[in-house]
Amino acid sequence: MEISKTFTPEGIENKWYAQWLAYKCFKSTPDHRTPYTIVIPPPNVTGVLHMGHMLNNTIQDVLIRRARMKGFNACWVPGTDHASIATEAKVVHLLREKGIKKSDLSREEFLAHAWEWKEKYGGIILEQLKKLGASCDWDRTRFTMEADLSDAVTDVFIDLYNKGLIYRGLRMINWDPSAKTTLSNEEVIYTEEQNNMYYIKYMLSDGSGHLPVATVRPETIPGDVAVCVNPNDERYQHLIGKTVIVPLVNREVPIIADEYVDIEFGTGALKITPAHDINDYEISKKHNLPVIDCLTESGTISEEAGIFVGLDRFEARKLARKQLEADGVLYKTEQITNQIGRSERTNAIVEPRLSLQWFLNMRNFMDKNPEVLSDVMDDKLKFYPPKFKNTYKHWIDNIKDWCISRQLWWGQRIPAWFDESGNIAVCKTEKEAQEILKTTKVRQEDDVVDTWFSSWLWPISVFDGFKDPENADINYYYPTNDLVTAPEIMFFWVMRMIMAGYEWKGEKPFKNVYYTGIVRDKMRRKMSKSLGNSPDPLDLIAKYGADGVRMGMLMCTPAGNDILFDESIVEQGRNFSNKIWNAFRLVKSWEIDGTIENPSTDIAIVWFQNRFNEVINQIDDDFSKFRLNEAMMAVYKLIWDDFCASYLEMVKPVFGQPIDKKSFDATIDFFDQILRLLSPFMPFIAEEIWQNIETRPEGVFLCTSTFPENKPTQNTVLEEGNKVRLLISEVRNLRSQKQISPKTSIKIQLDPSLGISTDWNGILKKMLNLDELLFSNEDDKNWHVSKLDTSRFWADLGDNIYVDEEISKLTKDLAYQEGFKTSVLKKLANEKFVQNAPKAVLDIEHQKLADAGSRIAIINEQLEKLKA
């Protein structure tokens, strides 16, 4: 049967993935083996696979597949996150397109729509991951809003409330007056805009003059409760403690002092409007000032303002300006550029607004669980790369309370009930609440919890660790091994999972955290839908194969560094697939003759086995440091350079000739070993070839076979192999320089002191097309001497010596050697160096000098010969 010249992945990938699933290769249940667990960072249900997911999940799959082959009970738990804000926004948008307004629906009706949407589109991303080859245990697929996981959220909320860690408090939030909803920070878009800065005189109550105040929001003047100056500001020091009259409303407010005020900015006097500015609010709390909220939820002026009531905030601004001018207190107007936050969805200018929210007291939580910080700092829970430990520490040191409530419907509703007089019961059911509050007239809190308040439980709740703390799964799989995620959610997610782990399991949720970089385009822009600079991962898989894409992603992603994506990197992956495929074609084409023997390949077999062992050891080391790119590169070079370019060329029979049984068996065995090594990285092509180099029983797969074990290496064989490869390269170089066809056979004389044994004779003769290979250090004047810096050999090239070219090359070599010698001499001439450097270093320098000297001598000798 003819094997195609290029590797065609499509059919092969689907075939093996289906088989792996059919034979439950990725299924995990607790048993006697050591577990190796990864929980997937659950992608948003609204999500569509992007390059970031590709990178992240490729890494997880490599880790889990290798662990599986190493004999661990590997368990990769997949799932999705309900993503409150993103999903709700999407559903609202879709409903609007159908002409349905959210405000016309009841909570239950809206949630019905949302669930319908989730069932229809929610699993797309997981299906896409299968195309990548992700070896998740799909029977364990979880969703953060399914019953058990939501129960867990409710339980921990109640638990934390009872522990006194959850409280209600006022907080400044981003309010969209157009949509009448809260916005998360991510939904606020800041842009630079032109605005007027108004300079206003606030008259002192005692009539002794005025205090100048600058503001861009004169319509909030009715909300002023103080004017604040810096205590070190000499201009205003004498005014502290006096009072001023607030313009427009003629209210008397104090002049207070606070270091927060920037002396240089504006007039150096800041009006304090606690209801409409977060900093003002903080200051007002510090100084026990009242709060006057002069805006309504739709952005119009409230009754409390006492002026312009009912007007839109921008209309009020215009009127305020006119009024201030008329009153003669507006003395200057200036154009300034400042940052304005607008709602991503409605483009309305966002209004800072005070509202009652639920909080988790983070400081107390941390004090209760000091391991959250100490384990990371002490490397009991390792971060890769470790530089993120600093960021982590900085966050925890400056931690703020976590606002866990969201004014949405899609999510876990906060388990709190109120009676008519506002008493609170935090409990699981309405019935319990009625009992606690001693009334049937109870009303549940409308808000849901922040999405992260469910995902921080993920490593526990996917194993039903809350429903059933004695569950065999949680006790077996927890703590998990690795978490692979983006550094941008270290604070939102990673830290909070660690917190949850200690609080409810008394133990860290994972042993290692591997932070990946952000996938950017060649211009260093983040890949995003709106920029349209992100390729569709599925198209890439179709074009280059899943294995090619996986390899491309792995090769260029050192831990924590961004990856600059360009199609050429996956092209390299595809080319590599093709290279392996062609090695397979070659081996498949061999005809075996059991009656012949070819002892000349013995040394190649010994050499490659050692080279293989060396790479296995290196890869082990790379994995222990999470350097997957290095590991991938090592496999790439082993296969391309060592196996294909060297080993196969060494054992390959002359065209048309059969191969001996021993060489063939060894080659098949090496191929098998190599594919085992490759399988975690490029599982599809590895499986396909592995299933075809030998007949395998039904249901036996490479991906569930064993990974090659570490073995010691014999360094002498490896060194000899390196010399042989250098020699081959130099002879080829010589041929190419002298334009001697590879078909023309030549004679070579090797200096025995090189250390290349006669075991290599057969291989050298075949690969270099030699008709004679002599071992001698006798200089034959008629022969050509090779490049001298790496090895010494003589080649009989007949009449093919080009003297000028050779002289120029040797002269260049000579200059390098002389320069090198000078630098060493300089070092040795330094008395302090000779006195202070350790003996070993001195010996090395002397050796360098001697080597350079002898090389120079040989070059000179050779030059003379050529010039003669």
Place this chain on the structure above:
RNA sequence: GGGAGUUUAGCUCAGCUGGUUUAGAGCACCUGCCUUACAAGCAGGGGGUCACUGGUUCGAACCCAGUAAUUCCCACCA
């Protein structure tokens, strides 16, 4: 404004405890080849003031200080 990082070849990165490093890899580039597994390939080649300035040291890409550029996180200015 506060914090953390980064700066080595055209690009992406290695370079461990300062000493076989007048610095390596992959890709890209240039030259020559369709040589019976592979042109998605083979053979060969060029390319770097290790950001800059100073210091420590017998010795610095590596340690220290300063400068510059740059990235990320947090907070955001009346």
